[in-house]
Amino acid sequence: MSTKILRKILEDNKEVGKEHLNTVLEGVMGEYDLLRETFDREKTGHIIVDKENWRICLLNRSLSKMIPLHQISFKEGKSLLDVVKDPDIKKYLLKISTGEESLESRDFSFGEGEIKTIRVSFTPFMLSDSEYLDICFEDITEMLKKEMKLRNTEALASMTTMAAGVAHDIKNPLAAMRIYISLLRKAVSSGRGMDKAEEFLDVLDQETERLNEIAVDFLFAVKPIDINLKLDRINDILNELADFIAVEALQKNIKVELHLEPFLPSLMLDSKLLRRAFLNIINNSFYAMKAGGVLILESKADGDFVRVSITDNGCGMTEEQQKKIFEPYYTTKSEGGTGLGLTAVLKIMNAHKADIEFDSKVGMGTSFSFKFPIPPSERKAIESKEE
Secondary structure, three states: OHHHHHHHHHHHOOOOOHHHHHHHHHHHHHHHHHHHHHHHHOOOEEEEEEOOOOEEEEEOOOHHHHOOEOOOOOOOOOEHHHHEOOHHHHHHHHHHHHOOOOOOOEEEEEOOOOOEEEEEEEEEEEEOOEEEEEEEEEEOHHHHHHHHHHHHHHHHHHHHHHHHHHHHHHHHHHHHHHHHHHHHHHHHHHOOOHHHHHHHHHHHHHHHHHHHHHHHHHHHHHOOOOOOOEEEOHHHHHHHHHHHHHHHHHHOOEEEEEEEOOOOOOEEEOHHHHHHHHHHHHHHHHHHOOOOEEEEEEEEEEOOEEEEEEEEOOOOOOHHHHHHOOOOOOOOOOOOOOOOHHHHHHHHHHHOOOEEEEEEEOOOEEEEEEEEEOOHHHHHHHHHHHO
16 A cells, blocks of 8 residues: 555655655555565565566575575576576576577476475566566475375276276186086097087187287286387378278278368377277277267367367267276276277377367267377478468
8 A cells, every 4th residue: 555655656746744755665665574574485486587688576585495596695686597506497497588498387306315396387477567577486396296196096096996807807708718618528528519619619719819808908008108109190090090990880881981181290109009099999989889870080280289080970978987988997888898998098198198088978979089299390390381
């Protein structure tokens, strides 16, 4: 309130009595001291700089607990880059100041004994026609520890679920194999019914293959993914997929439509893993369209991303099913599903830094969308062509 009165006095340019002026100035100083104390008590470290010349206007006491600083007296008024001591943070702030980096938060870790992680973030603001930048330094060490503990707990719970799923899945093939081995043994010992032996062996082959499939899916779900990224064209992968599924689609009375935007930029992809992920989605779509239908494979530019969509007009999913689809060993298939297909899709897309979105309505169908980031080199090439 005192600052408003002082500003009014200065704007009106009127003579004011010394006693009144002293009262106003004491009020201003009291407000400043209060705000300054509050600012210094902030657990987050702050440096406020003039964005034009990157000189420090204000900083608080918590800052020195966050990052190493040069012991320069009267830091306010100094260049920010002269005050910051850590070389990595200094290099990053230099790139921000020159416009080489955008105002995006970044984490830095340092320390010899206990590692400390600091998150640097930026809040620009205007004041009196001047532009300033509030650079925040937040100690997120404890937060990361809690997140890691939570992830470990979730991983343990997930492994427990997966182990239970494996045990459940292998019981059925093993039970079938035990029955048919017993039948085969009886046929051999009796010397009669050898004509059935071929049939029994075929069943044993099928169940053995089923066990192998369970093992392969489980290993893919738990092992670190081995990804080989290189520049590739997403439309080439989608065209190859359409050719690969053409015969099965015809047998199931499913029409496959390709809606591919031409001249899309190349992406960093592992084509082998992507085919596996897309095929898992397509197999689910085929299962959802038992009476036939339409499957649409689509690609298009979406800002700094390329979006790939796989859409069917099958039975769709309930809200309850949608909540569980990425859980290991959750499946809606009555036969032949391990419940790890979408878990593999999620793992593959995470390795590609691709976002997954899906929309499903009962009786209307399901659509999965994948947003792949365009590499910086391809973005620059696009910008050069536009110029």
